[in-house]
Amino acid sequence: MCLPAPSSGTVLCDTDPGTFPPLEEAPVPQLQTDSRPATARRSTSADIALIAVFAALIAALGLAPPIYAFGNAVPITLQTLGVMLAGSILGAKRGTLAVLTFLALVAVGLPLLSGGRGGLGVFAGPSAGYLVGFVFGAYVTGLLTRRFGERDGATSSFLGTLAATVIGGVLVVYAFGVPVQAWRLGLPLPTVAVGAGLFVVGDLAKAVISTLITRGVRRAGVRLPD
Amino acid sequence: MSLPLAVSGDSWLHRMPAGRKLLALLVGEVIVAAAARSVAAATVAVVVAAALWSLARVPVRTAWRSLRLILLVATLVGAAQWWYAGGAPAFVVTSQLVVAVAIAVLVTLTTRTSDLLDALDRGLKPLRHLGVDPARVSLTLALAVTSVPVVGGLLGELRQAARARGIRPGPVVLGVPLVVRTLQHADQLGEALAARGVDD
Numbered sequence: 001m002c003l004p005a006p007s008s009g010t011v012l013c014d015t016d017p018g019t020f021p022p023l024e025e026a027p028v029p030q031l032q033t034d035s036r037p038a039t040a041r042r043s044t045s046a047d048i049a050l051i052a053v054f055a056a057l058i059a060a061l062g063l064a065p066p067i068y069a070f071g072n073a074v075p076i077t078l079q080t081l082g083v084m085l086a087g088s089i090l091g092a093k094r095g096t097l098a099v100l101t102f103l104a105l106v107a108v109g110l111p112l113l114s115g116g117r118g119g120l121g122v123f124a125g126p127s128a129g130y131l132v133g134f135v136f137g138a139y140v141t142g143l144l145t146r147r148f149g150e151r152d153g154a155t156s157s158f159l160g161t162l163a164a165t166v167i168g169g170v171l172v173v174y175a176f177g178v179p180v181q182a183w184r185l186g187l188p189l190p191t192v193a194v195g196a197g198l199f200v201v202g203d204l205a206k207a208v209i210s211t212l213i214t215r216g217v218r219r220a221g222v223r224l225p226d
Numbered sequence: 227m228s229l230p231l232a233v234s235g236d237s238w239l240h241r242m243p244a245g246r247k248l249l250a251l252l253v254g255e256v257i258v259a260a261a262a263r264s265v266a267a268a269t270v271a272v273v274v275a276a277a278l279w280s281l282a283r284v285p286v287r288t289a290w291r292s293l294r295l296i297l298l299v300a301t302l303v304g305a306a307q308w309w310y311a312g313g314a315p316a317f318v319v320t321s322q323l324v325v326a327v328a329i330a331v332l333v334t335l336t337t338r339t340s341d342l343l344d345a346l347d348r349g350l351k352p353l354r355h356l357g358v359d360p361a362r363v364s365l366t367l368a369l370a371v372t373s374v375p376v377v378g379g380l381l382g383e384l385r386q387a388a389r390a391r392g393i394r395p396g397p398v399v400l401g402v403p404l405v406v407r408t409l410q411h412a413d414q415l416g417e418a419l420a421a422r423g424v425d426d
Binding site: 044045046047048049050051052053054055056057059060061063064078081085089097101102104105107108109110111112117118119120121123124125126184185186187209212213216217220222224 | 231232251255292295296299303306307310315318319322323326327328329330331333334335337339342343346362365366367369370371373374376377378380381397398401402404405406408409411412413415416417419420424425
């Protein structure tokens with residue numbers, strides 16, 4: 001039973017222990033705010049671990065035997081799938097750093113590119129542009145996935161993530177790869193573009209696979225630090 | 227995972243410090259791209275590259291294995307060039323391509339991975355002002371190297387588990403648990419790093 005107290009108008013109840021401390025005395029938690037701007041945030045140990053492990057994932061996917069899609073018709077190596085996943089799952093910054101880490105390991109002589117290739121020769125060869133494209137591709141995939149692919153932070157838009165992955169993981173990669181290839185091979189750009197077009201189908205399939213995996217991982221309830 | 231690509235030896239090229247070798251390679255690549263544009267200049271580039279290779283005394287088998295892919299590409303491109311533009315441009319383009327790759331491969335073959343990592347560490351020092359911490363970069367690279375067999379092992383386990391259940395898993399069925407378990411591994415690794423004071 002509760003009655004308004006005659007003097008103050010406060011509602012008093014039977015169960016009122018009458019000893020509530022005044023609200024002002026309760027300690028107000030001070031949120032620790034980082035004075036550095038968010039973009040210049042130093043990588044924490046969690047970030048370093050994510051970057052290193054995803055660089056390893058890109059390598060492991062390239063070394064794994066190819067997976068057969070479309071009723072075993074098209075064998076596709078999965079290295080670029082790793083690049084797409086780095087962007088869409090880790091986000092732009094960490095995804096880019098994961099790709100750079102992977103490429104650094106290739107450059108210092110580890111045979112981690114699909115087909116067991118590695119060393120500095122691949123950066124001087126005709127497909128060097130694609131490797132540079134991986135870096136920017138992961139960045140754009142991460143950036144656009146954050147913008148189009150995520151609703152309320154929890155649920156995700158399939159089409160948004162797919163669009164982000166196709167733009168970053170396919171278009172951007174080819175935008176670097178094809179001109180460098182044309183330059184290195186001394187062939188006209190359209191000729192090289194037509195040749196590269198044969199691989200676009202496989203890469204679009206990988207973009208779909210990457211999007212489905214990203215959705216599955218989000219549904220599994222994995223949350224990464226921002 | 228196969229071993230690093232470098233082969234041991236004690237030639238003049240093997241003994242050259244890694245940083246200096248990388249700088250020389252960079253200069254060489256620029257010269258080949260910018261200057262080897264006539265038949266005479268391209269011939270000089272091929273002769274110089276061949277001389278460097280013979281100095282390094284790389285085993286023939288290793289040399290063939292490292293260069294066969296670019297030689298195949300160069301043959302195809304050379305044939306296409308010959309058809310399009312004639313003999314001289316075909317020779318220039320294929321020589322440029324093969325020399326550019328061959329000198330880069332030569333640096334990889336004659337330099338230990340650990341020396342290249344040290345050179346990278348030193349090369350990143352000037353980037354300190356841009357917020358790049360060479361020690362953290364080195365740590366990340368080392369962790370990535372050790373994580374390759376771990377992630378490869380996860381992939382193998384998942385494939386075996388699927389086979390045990392009589393499934394031939396598609397890329398998505400395999401990929402979701404692979405990424406989730408990779409992220410779990412990263413989580414444990416991150417905690418181990420934090421416990422060792424990496425964040426301090």
